[in-house]
Amino acid sequence: MIRISSIQLFSLILAFEVGSTTLFALGIGAGQDAWIVVLFAFLVGLILLIVYTQFPKYYPYQNFAGILEGAMGKKIAKPLLFLFALYFYSQATHNFYEFGVLIKMTALPRTPLIVILYMFIFVIIYILCLGFEVLARTAEIFVPYLILFLVATYIIMFFSGNFDLGHLLPILGDGIKPVLGEVHTVIGFPFGEMVVFLMFWHYVREQQAVRKIAVLSVSVSTLLLITSLIVIISVLGPELAAYTEIPLLETLISVNIANVITNLDSISVFIIFIGGFFKTALHFSGFCLAFSWLFNHKNKNQRWVITIFAILLPLFSVYRFDGLDDQRWKGLEGGVLSILLFSFLPVLLLLLIMLKRKTSSKGV
Amino acid sequence: MNDFVSVLKADPLLAFLLIGGSLYALILLLMIIFYLFKLLLNR
Numbered sequence: 001m002i003r004i005s006s007i008q009l010f011s012l013i014l015a016f017e018v019g020s021t022t023l024f025a026l027g028i029g030a031g032q033d034a035w036i037v038v039l040f041a042f043l044v045g046l047i048l049l050i051v052y053t054q055f056p057k058y059y060p061y062q063n064f065a066g067i068l069e070g071a072m073g074k075k076i077a078k079p080l081l082f083l084f085a086l087y088f089y090s091q092a093t094h095n096f097y098e099f100g101v102l103i104k105m106t107a108l109p110r111t112p113l114i115v116i117l118y119m120f121i122f123v124i125i126y127i128l129c130l131g132f133e134v135l136a137r138t139a140e141i142f143v144p145y146l147i148l149f150l151v152a153t154y155i156i157m158f159f160s161g162n163f164d165l166g167h168l169l170p171i172l173g174d175g176i177k178p179v180l181g182e183v184h185t186v187i188g189f190p191f192g193e194m195v196v197f198l199m200f201w202h203y204v205r206e207q208q209a210v211r212k213i214a215v216l217s218v219s220v221s222t223l224l225l226i227t228s229l230i231v232i233i234s235v236l237g238p239e240l241a242a243y244t245e246i247p248l249l250e251t252l253i254s255v256n257i258a259n260v261i262t263n264l265d266s267i268s269v270f271i272i273f274i275g276g277f278f279k280t281a282l283h284f285s286g287f288c289l290a291f292s293w294l295f296n297h298k299n300k301n302q303r304w305v306i307t308i309f310a311i312l313l314p315l316f317s318v319y320r321f322d323g324l325d326d327q328r329w330k331g332l333e334g335g336v337l338s339i340l341l342f343s344f345l346p347v348l349l350l351l352l353i354m355l356k357r358k359t360s361s362k363g364v
Numbered sequence: 365m366n367d368f369v370s371v372l373k374a375d376p377l378l379a380f381l382l383i384g385g386s387l388y389a390l391i392l393l394l395m396i397i398f399y400l401f402k403l404l405l406n407r
Contacts, residue, residue, distance in 0.1 A: 072395070076391065079384075080388050083381065083385060086377070086381055086384075087381055087385070090377050090378065090381060320377070326374075329371065330371055330374065330375050330378065334371040334372060334375060334378045334379075334382065335378065337382060338381045341382065341385040341389065342385055344389075348392035348393065348396065351392075351396050352392060352396050352399065355396060355399035355403065356399060358403060359399055359402055359403055
């Protein structure tokens with residue numbers, strides 16, 4: 001039976017949350033107040049997280065398909081599970097394509113995109129076929145390096161000479177409106193994306209600790225995100241941060257300490273790869289679980305689901321997106337809405353479960 | 365609004381997810397209302 005420890009869950013959530021988001025200037029539509037946007041979104045994200053972690057409290061060690069069937073009956077639950085599976089696959093293509101292109105841009109400019117994507121997916125197939133525990137252990141190994149590299153970049157940028165906290169001023173110079181106008185995007189990405197963990201709660205050994213670990217991990221991730229945003233804005237300024245394709249990469253490239261510490265883009269590539277890997281792997285794993293539960297597949301058959309759909313993933317990603325601009329356009333115009341929709345569905349589901357429990361306890 | 369429609373046209377999977385998800389949100393809301401009524405009527 002697959003069981004993961006609390007530290008592994010912590011690492012998975014951290015890798016997932018920090019993952020890609022350090023590479024984008026989140027909430028930069030609010031200019032220099034982007035970090036306040038993240039702070040507001042975090043508060044709403046915490047409420048969502050409390051909702052998600054209520055499921056393992058009500059149904060410890062029970063998988064999401066079982067919970068759905070218990071709450072809504074088989075006929076209504078299965079189409080919803082199918083929709084969740086599709087949503088996870090859609091998110092996986094977004095992450096997968098984005099990271100493939102970013103790796104092509106930063107590290108392998110002469111390699112065809114499809115080759116990069118297939119190299120990427122073969123690692124994911126290998127790890128997922130070995131089981132979810134292996135993915136969790138991989139996270140446990142890599143996350144300390146991810147944190148180390150991130151913190152190292154913050155420190156290096158602080159001493160680079162380009163760092164100017166004055167870029168963050170004036171705080172709330174245009175009032176609260178631009179901040180509130182951006183919050184929904186950040187609630188969706190990355191906090192709403194945590195909905196994928198509903199698929200994995202039942203793997204955690206200590207079910208009572210799920211909420212504590214998740215809240216702690218998301219809080220640490222938010223701290224890293226806010227620090228990252230402050231550093232990016234302080235080095236690039238709000239305008240440049242908004243127009244740069246990969247702000248963290250730009251800031252790292254600009255670092256030159258005494259002609260000794262230069263060309264730090266390799267650190268950025270490491271962060272891109274680790275983040276992209278875990279975001280894609282977790283979304284894809286969520287899809288495989290939901291799809292297997294849909295047809296009551298056992299673990300043996302799940303390997304086939306993983307292999308077939310993983311091999312199709314690069315082809316579908318390339319078919320779905322014409323380029324990074326197209327992917328970001330689709331992600332920002334509609335993708336965020338789909339994340340918001342699917343991250344708020346469990347809230348309704350929890351309300352339903354609570355009402356059902358109340359009616360049954362009253363013997364109605 | 366035009367941008368939103370054009371993104372839905374350009375990405376059928378997204379359109380399917382948004383329409384399907386909204387329908388399910390409605391179904392869940394109806395179920396919640398049903399159980400609320402059940403609770404209220406049987407007090």
